[in-house]
Every structure is written in C-alpha cells, then in structure tokens.
Amino acid sequence: MDIRITTADDLEQVKKLWAYCFENHEPFYSWYFREYFQSENTLGIFQGEKLLSSLQLIPYDIFLRGRVLPTSYIVGVASFPEARSGGLVGELMVETFRELKRRDHTITLLMPFKGQFYYPYQFLFCYHHYKYEIKLEDLKPVAESYGDFVELQGTQNIADLDEVYRQFTANKHGFIVRNPQKWRLLLEEHQGEKGFGYLLIKDGRAEGYILYYLKDNKLTVREMAYSNWPAQKSLFRFMYNHRSQVENLEWNAPLDDSTFYYLGDPKKGISLFPFLTARIVDVKKFLESIFYAKEIQTGLVLKIEDRWAPWNNQSFKISLGEGQALVEETESPWDVLMDIGALTQLVFGRVEVKTLIYQNRLKAADMEKAATLGKLFPPCNNYINEYY
Numbered sequence: 039m040d041i042r043i044t045t046a047d048d049l050e051q052v053k054k055l056w057a058y059c060f061e062n063h064e065p066f067y068s069w070y071f072r073e074y075f076q077s078e079n080t081l082g083i084f085q086g087e088k089l090l091s092s093l094q095l096i097p098y099d100i101f102l103r104g105r106v107l108p109t110s111y112i113v114g115v116a117s118f119p120e121a122r123s124g125g126l127v128g129e130l131m132v133e134t135f136r137e138l139k140r141r142d143h144t145i146t147l148l149m150p151f152k153g154q155f156y157y158p159y160q161f162l163f164c165y166h167h168y169k170y171e172i173k174l175e176d177l178k179p180v181a182e183s184y185g186d187f188v189e190l191q192g193t194q195n196i197a198d199l200d201e202v203y204r205q206f207t208a209n210k211h212g213f214i215v216r217n218p219q220k221w222r223l224l225l226e227e228h229q230g231e232k233g234f235g236y237l238l239i240k241d242g243r244a245e246g247y248i249l250y251y252l253k254d255n256k257l258t259v260r261e262m263a264y265s266n267w268p269a270q271k272s273l274f275r276f277m278y279n280h281r282s283q284v285e286n287l288e289w290n291a292p293l294d295d296s297t298f299y300y301l302g303d304p305k306k307g308i309s310l311f312p313f314l315t316a317r318i319v320d321v322k323k324f325l326e327s328i329f330y331a332k333e334i335q336t337g338l339v340l341k342i343e344d345r346w347a348p349w350n351n352q353s354f355k356i357s358l359g360e361g362q363a364l365v366e367e368t369e370s371p372w373d374v375l376m377d378i379g380a381l382t383q384l385v386f387g388r389v390e391v392k393t394l395i396y397q398n399r400l401k402a403a404d405m406e407k408a409a410t411l412g413k414l415f416p417p418c419n420n421y422i423n424e425y426y
Contacts, residue, residue, distance in 0.1 A: 039126075041133045044080040044092065051089040052080060059116035065230045074223060074426075079110075081134055083126050090121035091130050095138070095146075096426060099215040101207075102145070103385065103415075104329030104361075106215050110138055112148040113426040128346075131159050135319055135347045144324035145382075148315050149425065159346055160379035161315040164386040165212065165420050167290040169311040172301070174257065174281040177274045180300050184272035185240035190247075192229070196221040198237055198244035206263035210292065211387055211418035212316075228260055236276065238269055245269040248276065252284055259289040261423050270297075292421045314422055318382045321350045322365045328385070330414055332361040338407040341372035342381060350378055358414070373407035376400045384411070387418025 044052060053071055061067070075094065082092040095110035112134065117126055138146055150156045153163065190199075196218055207213040214220070228235065228249050238246035246269035249260040257280050264270040274297075277287060290311060291297065298304040318324050321342055337357040344350035355368040376384075380399040383389040391412035394400035402408035 039090075039129070040084045041129065042082065042084065043137075044077045044082045044089075046077055048080075048082060048089060049075075049077060052077075052082070052092055055089060055092055055116050055118060056114060058118065060114070066227065069227065069230050073226065080114075081130060081137060083121070083130055089118075091115075091117040091126045093130060093134065095134070095143075097143075098147075098220075098424065099217075100145070100147075101211065101213050101215055102328060103211075105327055107145065107324075107327055108141075108143050110141070110143045110146050111424060111426065112146055115148075128159070132346055138319045139347075139349070142320075142323065144320040144327060145316060145318050147422075147424075148317070149313070150315055153312065153315070156315060157379075159317070160344065160377065160382070161317045162379040162383050163312045163314070164316040164383055164388045165312075165314040165422050166293060166388075167311045167313050168293060168295055168298070169309050170287060170289040170291060170297070170307060171309075172287050172307040173285060174278055174287050175285075176301050176303065176307075177278040177287065179302055180271055180297055181275035181278040182268070182271040183275050184268040185238050185245060187236045187276060188239055190225070190235035190237060190249075193222050193225050195237055195244075196225070199247055202237075202244050202247050202263050202265055205265035207421060209294070209419060210421040212420040213422055214424050233260055238264070238272055238276075240269070246273050248273050250277075252280070255284050256286040256288055257284050259287070262289065290423070292419070294419050294421075316382055316386055318350070318378055318385070319347060321354060321378070321381070322367070324385070325354070325356060325363050325365045328363075330358055330361050330363060334410065334413060335359050336410055338373040338404075338410060339368060339370050340381075340411075341375045342378055343376070344378040347378070371403065373404040374400060374402050374411055384415050386420060387415060388420060390417055391415075 079095045080092055083090045093115040094113050096113055098109050098111055099106050100109045148161050233249055233251050235249045237244050246264035248262045251258045257277055262273055264273055298308050339353055339355050341353040342350050353368050353372050355366045357364040380394050391408055
C-alpha cells in the first residue's frame with residue numbers, strides 16, 4: 039500500500055471513485071473537476087497503480103479566536119467497495135493529519151455523512167444551524183418591504199455580496215473569510231445548479247442577499263445574509279412573495295437567529311441541525327496562533343490525549359501574557375486532562391468547561407486552572423455555510 043498526493047495521471051481514477059460513491063450529475067460533475075478539484079490537494083491510497091481510497095483537502099481561511107488561520111476542509115472521503123472495512127480510512131486519516139501538519143494547517147473541517155463514522159477520529163460537531171422547514175405563509179408576521187431587489191448578474195456583484203457577508207459575520211465566529219476566487223466558485227456552482235440570486239439595495243447600498251432554488255414545491259435557501267433587521271424582514275417578504283409558485287421553505291439559519299420568536303406557530307418545523315465537525319491537528323501551533331484576553335496573565339499544564347496524531351499526545355505548558363501564548367512540551371504534572379475532541383469543541387466555543395467536566399470529558403487536578411481555561415475559551419456564536 040502507498041499513500042501519496044495524487045498527480046494529473048490519477049485524475050480519471052479519482053473521478054471514477056467520486057462518481058461511484060457520490061454523484062456525477064451534470065453540469066456539477068464536470069464543473070467540479072474542471073474548476074474546483076486540484077490533484078495537489080488530494081490524498082490517495084494505492085495498491086500498485088490502482089486507487090483504493092481518496093480524500094480532498096480544500097484550502098480556506100477561517101476566523102478563529104481573533105485570528106485568520108489557514109485550514110483545510112476535508113471532502114470526498116471515499117473507497118471502492120473492495121477496499122472497505124479494511125481500516126484504510128484510518129490509515130488515510132493518519133496520513134492526512136501528517137500532511138496538514140506539513141502545510142501548517144493547525145485545524146481541519148469535515149462534514150460527515152454520519153457523525154459516528156468520524157467520532158473515533160475525534161471529529162466532533164462544532165457548528166449547528168437552526169433548520170426551518172415551514173410554510174412560506176408562516177413568514178407573514180416577519181415579512182416587510184424595505185429597499186429594492188436586484189437580480190445577481192453572473193459574478194459581477196462579488197464586491198457587494200462580500201460587503202454584506204462581512205457585516206453579517208461581524209458578530210460571528212468560526213466563519214470562512216472569502217476571497218474573490220471563493221465567491222466566484224460559489225456563484226458559478228450555484229448558477230450551474232439552476233439557482234437564483236438577488237441583492238437587496240437600500241439608498242444605493244447593498245444590505246442583504248439571497249441565493250436560493252425553486253424545486254419540488256419548495257424554496258430552498260442556499261445562503262441568505264443581511265446587515266440589519268429591516269433587511270432580514272425584507273428578505274422574508276421576498277420569499278413570502280413566492281407562495282403562488284411554491285408552498286414550502288427550507289432555510290438553515292445561524293444560531294443567533296431569532297425569527298422563531300415571531301412566527302405564528304413556532305412549535306413545528308424548526309430543529310437544531312448538526313452541520314459541520316472540526317478537529318485540531320497541531321495543538322502547540324494552534325494555541326500559539328490565536329488571540330487571548332490580555333488580562334489573563336497566568337499559565338497551566340494541559341495534557342492532551344490523541345491516538346491519531348502522536349505529536350499532540352502529551353502535556354503542554356501554556357504561558358499566557360499580552361494576548362499571546364507560549365506553548366512548550368513538558369513532563370510536569372498536568373492541571374487539566376482532556377482528549378483532542380474535547381479541546382477542539384472548547385476552543386471553537388461550542389462546549390464550555392463546565393459541560394466537559396459534567397460529561398467526564400475533562401479532568402482537573404486544579405479547579406482554578408480549569409476555570410482559567412474556561413475564561414480563555416468562552417462560548418462563541420459559530421457560523422459557517424460552506425458545503426465542500
């Protein structure tokens with residue numbers, strides 16, 4: 039067995055595996071492998087020249103704890119039938135962590151087809167959405183006209199879209215920082231899938247946008263962003279006006295959304311939807327890369343358990359000062375013990391120290407140090423809407 043980065047010569051095998059395990063409908067399939075796929079970001083397990091399993095590492099920039107960090111989004115994890123149930127995915131994951139470490143990507147993201155398949159590798163959910171599956175008629179109490187709607191024209195409106203996105207994510211955490219290339223790819227994929235898009239303009243300035251599909255008697259929101267409450271209500275009005283075409287709405291909203299407070303019947307059609315998992319790849323470099331509250335000038339010894347990335351499976355002395363951390367390997371007795379999955383959910387701000395203690399996922403030899411850890415990583419309003 040050989041695990042390596044693929045080359046252009048392997049492309050047809052990678053495409054064949056993708057088509058077998060996922061979907062090959064057009065035009066998405068051709069677009070993906072023409073515009074999005076990169077051989078240098080794909081890992082494969084080979085037996086001789088035959089590809090058995092592969093995955094892709096899609097590079098992004100992510101905002102975490104006051105810093106913009108490079109990361110990779112793992113997609114397309116797949117194996118041919120004859121290579122399944124033989125532990126190949128575990129081998130592929132181990133090599134993936136090594137490759138990410140070589141790239142100085144200290145964290146990684148993954149959208150699981152089933153959470154429990156990736157839990158053993160310590161990919162745990164750090165992002166959730168509120169999923170609205172309601173009647174368009176139910177939007178009437180929050181639908182109100184404001185501004186004017188302008189249809190998106192290809193990729194001409196990227197600057198306006200990005201400005202709205204920046205305002206929308208200003209109070210959020212864990213979001214992807216999009217560059218013009220990422221916007222172009224998102225819009226091309228959406229339009230290629232017969233999606234529609236509109237900007238909301240008020241006094242010459244973009245204050246909202248919506249990307250959506252109309253299919254199967256349903257308006258499905260691909261993404262919706264807004265800079266204020268009147269803009270959000272106007273987008274609801276825009277969707278509400280489609281009720282002569284379709285009856286139903288599906289929308290994944292951020293966790294700080296409060297629309298359900300105002301709906302006529304908020305007891306049905308709204309659920310908490312697990313969206314995306316994450317995992318720390320390199321504890322030392324990650325903890326040294328992010329920003330901390332400047333008033334915390336203390337230190338602690340953190341012991342991490344990580345069976346898949348041995349460089350993390352040890353104790354670290356964390357010294358804090360002026361918003362930065364110095365992290366050193368140490369043999370000193372630990373103050374706090376946890377596994378890499380618990381640490382990931384903690385630093386992403388999805389789970390608190392007190393919850394980890396309650397669940398017996400965090401052990402503290404020094405409760406004062408555990409409390410300090412909680413102050414370092416308070417809860418956050420995580421949001422992400424990238425699907426691959």
